[in-house]
Amino acid sequence: MLKKMSLLGLLTLVLLLTAQTFAAPAVITFLSPETDPSSIKVDNSIIAAFEKSHPGVKVKLTHANLNDVLPKLSAMLRAGTAPDLAYSSPKFVPPLVDQGQLVTMDDVFKKLGDIPRKFVTVNSKGRIYDIPAAQEVRLLYYRKDLFTAAGIKPPTTFDQWLKAAKALTVDTNNDGKIDQYGISVTGAPPEVSYDFACLLWANGAELFDSKLRVAIDSPKAVEALEFLGKLKEFSPPGVANTTYKDVSVNFANGVAAMALYPGRMLLNIDRYNPGLAPKVGIVPVPYGPGNESKKPLTHTAINNFIIFKTSKNVKAAKEFVTFYMQDKQYLAFLVGSAPGHSLPVRNGWLKNPDYFADPAIAKWKDLVKESMDYSFKYGTDFLFRHPGIVDPYVGRATADPTFSREMNRFISGESSAKQALTATGEAWREMFGIK
Structure with a gap:
């Protein structure tokens, strides 16, 4: 009897170990x-x-x-x-x-x-x-050598930024065609909203205010989008179709003297033009006239x-x-x-x-x-704008195709800055039931 129980116990142990092995x-x-x-x-x-x-x-x-x-x-x-x-x-x-x-x-x-x-x-x-x-960290990348040659300093304000973009848009070989642009900006959806968010905050504007009301169509926001339209004039042709990657390639290959971009720019310079590395500088995003604090920012x-x-x-x-x-x-x-x-x-x-x-x-x-x-x-960043306040809307709002589509319509010349942001604001108010 004891022998049978021992065999039974041994068999049970083997089965358990086997089950664990093949679990x-x-x-x-x-x-x-x-x-x-x-x-x-x-x-x-x-x-x-x-x-x-x-x-x-x-x-x-x-x-x-x-x-x-x-x-x-x-x-x-x-x-x-x-x-x-x-x-x-x-x-x-x-x-x-x-x-x-x-x-x-x-x-x-x-x-x-x-x-x-x-x-x-x-x-x-x-x-x-x-x-x-x-x-x-999204910053303003710039060509130190080109700024020095032109006798200008890295910008800290919208006005200086625009003047630098204009000064660095040149025909370098005198063939009657522009071959160096002051800046490259994104215009293709959904990426056009990346640059605009930086300009919006830099001008003291918000997507949603501290009371979680839609604020993207405020006068300061309209002013920021109009400024993006001014920068576009000194960017390579086809801005409405310029993607996030295109911007880094334009900068890395020397087509543009400035670009608003995160750190992946370094990877693309290594990939496309490693000799450019010593000539590259960075500064925070310059501030606009609507920014009462007069402080620059980075999109972190x-x-x-x-x-x-x-x-x-x-x-x-x-x-x-x-x-x-x-x-x-x-x-x-x-x-x-x-x-x-x-x-x-x-x-x-x-x-x-x-x-x-x-x-x-x-x-x-x-x-x-x-x-x-x-x-x-x-x-x-989007959720750092109002410390201690939970924003339940910004994720869906920025993912909503209305946002980038209206930005692209503005870049394409199909609408004014005010029309584009009014359309976006109304869409968000309806989406979230905000009056």
Whole structure:
């Protein structure tokens, strides 16, 4: 009898061990808008290292274009197929929190320990629902050599900016054709709204005011869009179809003397014209006549991690975020995906010797440090405009095609600045039921 019981116990143990051996691993679905080959390569290397150190977990990387992230997430949430984890934007956090879609991340934030609280998205619950991962800083890139040759200084005001753009739009070889333009600006939707947001804030205007009323059609906003129209006159032809990438190529190849752009510009200079590097300078976005503070700004866009409540693997997803943000992986992310574009948000990295000594950063060290200094001094973003106030509208508003479509109609000469912004403002009031 005892022998039979021993055999039965042994058989049970074998079956249990076999079941554990062949149990399906936990799968984390990770949605990212970073579709650049170098970014995908870095993500896959971090995923491989995580899976090696967490043998019971697999990470499935999926992608959506940056402009399609919100629509794709909305569709997935409605269908009950949301990812476990997403690399996202703070603009999407407040409405997702209000809908009860996100997991709190206070524990991960505390464990990492050195991310400034100001980078965490303000929300109606007062908890931490996102982990800031990187900052992208949009600045005015300019050609130091061309400014020196023309005897002009980098601009600090709209008026100086326009004069510089005009002075640097020239026929350099006297063949009767302009071959160097003062600036290159975006005009193609949806990217035209990127430049306009900077000019809007620089002129003291807002998309929504501190009482969450639509403000995009205010006189100061109209003045900012009219200024963009003036800059357009000193930009290469075809502005209405000029994309975000076109702007960086125009600057890198010497077609334009200025460009409003984030740090990915450095990557494109390395790619298209590496000899240009010593001739490149940066300054914050100049301020307009409507800006009573007379302070410049930088558009500091935060990228973050969020985890959805529908996830069946919340613990594993949090472990992945923590792993991703730790030193070895974080360095690989910062220097491997888009060096100089994705800048550190962790305080411990502001003077990290390994980061600044990395070959991808070392040649741009001064510009990267300058970008970070400007960001901490002048940085703003859609959800930083009114400290302590939760804006539930801005994510949907900026993703609404009306915004970029009306900007493009203005750039194309189909409407005035006032008409374009009035149409946008009315669409938003109807969308959100704001009187």
